[in-house]
Amino acid sequence: MLTVFAIVTDGLVYAAYLFLVAVGLTLIFGVMRILNVAHGSFYAFGAYGAATAAGIWFDRGWPDAGGFLLMALFAMAIGLVLGAVLERGILRFVYGRDEVVVVLVTYAAFLILEDVIVLIWGPRSYAAYQPMVAAGSVDIGDLTLSNYDIGLVLLAAAVAVLARWALKYTRYGRLLTVVIFDREAAAAYGINVTLVYTVTFIIGAMLGALGGAVMAPKISVTLGIGVEVIVLAFAVVAIGGMGSVEGALIGSLIVGLSRAAAVHLVPQLELFVIYAVMALVLGFRPYGLFSQIQPRKI
């Protein structure tokens, strides 16, 4: 019973992390048909930025709540700048090229940004443990849960609800839906597709950076954290169906819970199980659980 409870809580926390990272990726893909490898860089920049912000704030002994806010805002500001630079500076020149070529462009951007991280923050690793300490923990039965983890799950849930609400009920969300459905028709109706692309990419980048910021206290912020994240987020998004927010939610729950189960029951399979689940899902639903049927072009 204890194991089951541990699996569920660990799985939920991990799923929350995965969802926060994957939602930006799936949003960008859904609207722009770009599989953004540089999303891993957004995550890494967010984590580094948050670690720096935590260092500045908590060292001065200012109130904790402000520190949380500063970390998130700082990371999202970085995401905003990075997203804008990448979209306006590079990506807009390759719109209309093969989807796979655009993936490679984002891969190139990822490689460049990896070294930019070293140039800015150097090769040493950072620890932003203060928020974990500040948040404290709560005992439920025999298990100790960190309040920070609970907050993470709540944040992920809030982002999921917010994303769904924004897509369904706001003006911008409806514009997005139109652009997703048919880019050319949207342009013909006078929707500024270029602007929608830029804004979407920046929002995606900010979400990626936020994912990094909230994870920074839980991990050692070091070189190469972006690499793992991309592959994991890809798996999540592929399981759920690329471009679908609901899909990203379900995908991260599936991956999160199955990984937690593997960690507690058969730790050797930890990495293996994620991709095995992905291969299994794709074997039955080739384009993910929430995929839309794509017409074939003649």
Add this chain to the structure above:
Amino acid sequence: MTMRVRSILFGALGFAALAAIAPWLPPWLVSLATIAFANALVVLGLIILWRAGLVPFGQALFYAIGAYAVALIGRYTPIRDVFAVILVGAVAAGIVAYLIGFLLARYREIFFAMLSLAMSMILYGILVKTETLGSTDGFHVEAGSFFGYRPDGEMWNLAIYWLVLGFSAVLAWLVSLYFGSVAGSLGNPIRDNEIRVEFLGLSVDRLIHLKLVISGVLAGIGGALAALAVQHVDPAMSYWTTSGGFVFVTILAGAGSVAAAFVGSLAFELVRSFAVDLVPGTWQMILGTALLLTILFLPEGLGSLATRLRRQPKALPDAQPKAPS
């Protein structure tokens, strides 16, 4: 003399020249070229897929299988003959490619890239977590013999270099034969419009399945050769950044010709070793910038520079409107 025979002759001459000058080259260059040409075989497989519009982001899967097959034979069996162990590596990679081909061949574009990535990450996960396979450290690969002949030290490096060149020459020739065949020349049509190819009465999935197996075998041989050359295997061989490197060389070289794989791979290794020496810490930035510039300004790869130069003088007279006489 047809274009085809001429390029085969040129290729054979090129490989012979590379083999002949080896004893006078500095050892580091020989080792570098060995790895470059072993990797070029993987790139050759990627070119086959790239022509059909497919970019596998997990080709390191087959590379690692070839390498680990060689390493495991060296560890658990008395077989040391390099040709035998490479054959086993190639067959192992081919079988895996055939099996996952049933799943992969149904996908195109990004989904293909991602699923192949996932496959390679499964292997990576297994390798990292398996103590008997050396876990993250990997393990040593036994030196091999050539039909009973056992070179060592300096001679071993040369022997491996010649072995890699021999395999490269034969496989490059075979791949160019494949490109001339019906199945091979259908790559571009598949990329342009699959449904039309199906209307010709051909199964695109099966054509792609075949391409996958061929590229898998090529990557397996490349991995086997690399394992013999480096005498070490580790899970990083199956990591997605390794696959990314192969894709990178393919884009840089372009899918225009078989030779591009070898020139591109050699250039890649040379630039890498100089960059790591001269401007350490910025290697990935150089890589990314080069990739970006190639995609933006040379969409057909560096190989297209050669064809452009060759075509230009011919194109000039045609461009001049002929005055009526």
